[in-house]
Amino acid sequence: MHEFNRRSLMTGLMSGALVLGLDPITKGWVTGANAAGPFDSVPALDGTLRTDAASLDAAADDFGHIVHHRPLAVLEPGSVQDVVKMVKFCRRHGIPVAGRGQGHSTNGQSQVAGGLVIELAPLSGIEISGRRASVGAGALWNTLLQATLPRGLTPPVLTDYIDLSVGGTLSAGGLGGQIGHHGAQVDNVLELEAVTGAGRLVTCSPTSRAPLFYALLSGRGQVGIITRATLRLVPAPETVRYYNLFFATLPELTAVQRALIGSGRFDYVEGQLQSQPDGTWKYMLEAVAYGATAADDARLTGDLGATSLTAADQAYYDFANRIGPIVDILKSLGEWTRPHPWLDSLLPASAVDELVAGALPTLTPATVGFSAVILLYPIDTAKLRAPLLRMPDERYAYLFSILRTASPGVADPAAMTAANLAFYETARARGGSWYPIGTLPLTPQDWKRHYGPVWPAFKLAKRTYDPDGILTPGQGIF
Ligand SMILES: Cc1cc2nc3c(=O)[nH]c(=O)nc-3n(C[C@H](O)[C@H](O)[C@H](O)COP(=O)(O)OP(=O)(O)OC[C@H]3O[C@@H](n4cnc5c(N)ncnc54)[C@H](O)[C@@H]3O)c2cc1C
Structure with missing residues (x-):
């Protein structure tokens, strides 16, 4: 394992064996261990720069397990100054850089071929x-x-x-x-x-x-x-009342979701489409009222027209962490480490019923896997202010997520990715957009179209703050 940090530099200095000299450009020490590579001279760091195979392999993978771009080094910063030093170093040497949180994106977004991955986990105060x-x-x-x-x-x-x-x-x-x-x-x-x-x-x-x-x-x-x-x-509330309400049809679900998101009746509104063994679907609203109890059920749900419902009281933390135990099960089944060609589309309210109804017959175990989750929930776009979070150009939009898992014996990730692209094109023609965390290989032209009116400002910011274009190439935007 090759590690460069203050301690190893000091060891090198003391022994006189590893350190060959002070690099005149970087003022860092050139080490014999790695003298041939671009990271042969790095500034002294509070943290660690790893170049061992296990670290590089880990940084060449993500939750998608589809794209694999191997970096040349991984920085575990011991301080923010380490990030400053290494970004400056990489800029000087024309080395691409990407930050990495948990690597939960699915298409190589946090990866960087032949570059530096900066693990942010140590900066967690x-x-x-x-x-x-x-x-x-x-x-x-x-x-x-x-x-x-x-x-x-x-x-x-x-x-x-x-x-x-x-x-x-x-x-x-x-x-x-x-x-x-x-x-x-x-x-x-x-x-x-x-x-x-x-x-x-x-x-x-x-x-x-x-x-x-x-x-x-x-x-x-x-x-x-x-x-x-x-x-x-x-x-924060101490407890929540968590409802799952089932509707007879897709349009009934989306209409109720739209009405609720503006009403303030619930503190949280989401939804899922659940496939049934007989090929039909269940249309489920997930709604949460903070601090409510069973005594509130009739007031909160009585007039919504649901065909059935379940309700449960939960501690707020247990509700917020409800996916944690499910992830543990998926990990124990081996599903967590399979390819995940996810698609997170954003659909305008005016076309959501038609687009989702058109997609549902194509969503079978063969195209989504056995542990797939299909999310559908409303977004009030008037509440959003960050210009780069692109939404359909309507007051209400829906997140429609097809969270595919390439389980063994079902379609391969390439076919799933192709299906993502096909749905994206159909949705885009109707004013749809996408939430870019998933597996949708777009061209720079597609990105320009995605950003639309904010593209010039984004491009200017890129030129201003990343003048040599070294940051985060795995997104494929510029
Ligand atoms: C099981 C699961 C559930 C999810 N649920 C939701 C959800 O409910 N809502 C939702 O919005 N998203 C959800 N996501 C998606 C998630 O928000 C994105 O994948 C997000 O990028 C994950 O964060 P991460 O720390 O893993 O980022 P990474 O995958 O490590 O990084 C994502 C991108 O951001 C860049 N990046 C990371 N950290 C930094 C930084 N500090 N500075 C600059 N760039 C950085 C990386 O280079 C990369 O391009 C879910 C993902 C999974 C796997």
Whole structure:
């Protein structure tokens, strides 16, 4: 294993065996162990730069298990200054760089062939003051929630699965069932600290360096590596009442979802489409009321027209972490490590019923796998403010996610990816968009179309803050 950190440099200095000299450009030490590679001279670091095969292989994989781009090195920063030093180093040497949170994207977005992957997990400190949390970008939302709950507080919006990194979801958007009240996670950020592609450590907010702030939020790592975020917190409920309500038809489900998201009756609204053994589908609304009890059932659900429902009281943390135990089961079944060609499309309300009804007959175990989940839930686009989180151009949109798993004996990931592209094209023709965390290999032309009116500003931000274009090539945008 090759590791470069302050201790190994000191060892080299002391022994005189490893260190060949001071690089005049980088002021770092050239080590004999790796003198032939681009990382032959790195500045002294508080953390560790790994070049061993196991670290490189791990960084060449993600939750998709489809794309594999091997970096030349992986940085485990011991400080934010390590990120600054290595981004500057990489810029000087023309080496591409990508940040990595938990590697839960599915199409190589956090990978970088022949470059440097910066693991953000070591930067995970959390400080809470009043209703604000200052959080290292590598912290998990789960860890943050466990830190805020003893103070009776919570982040306003949580993703369904909370073992995702703060920096990773802020780079994507961060969608969850509370979106109707609070917008996406990116709409609840007060300040960001980041290292730009030029190697500058900067802080920014809606009132200070706003163009950078809004190019970092949902910015897919294109203009900077987020190292710290200051987040808004709101009072947390102790318990929630969690309803699953079933509707006879798809249009009934989407109409009720749309009505509820604007009504304030529930604190959380999502939904799922569940395939049945006889080929039919169940249309399920997931709705949560904070602090409600069985005594509220009639008031909350009596007039919704559901054919059946279940309801359960849960501690708020158990509700927020409800996917954790499911993930444990998927891991024990080996499904977690299979390819996941996921598609997360965003459909305009005017076309959602038609587009989803058209897709459902194509969603069979052969095309989605055995542990697939199909999500369908509404978004009030008026609540969203981050310009780079692109939505259909209507007041209400729907997240329609086809979370495929290439289980053994079903279609291969390539066929699933082709199906994603086919659905995306159909949806796009009807005003649809996509939430770019999944497996949809787009061309730069597609990206330009995706960003539409905000493309010129995004391109300008890229040129300004990442002038040599070294950041996050795995997104395939520029
Ligand atoms: C089981 C599961 C459930 C999910 N549920 C939801 C959900 O409910 N809602 C939702 O919105 N999303 C959801 N996602 C998607 C998730 O938000 C994205 O995959 C997100 O990118 C994951 O964060 P990560 O820490 O794994 O990021 P990574 O996959 O490590 O990184 C994603 C991208 O962001 C870049 N990046 C990472 N950290 C930084 C940083 N600090 N600064 C700059 N760039 C960075 C990477 O280079 C990469 O391009 C889910 C994913 C999984 C696997």
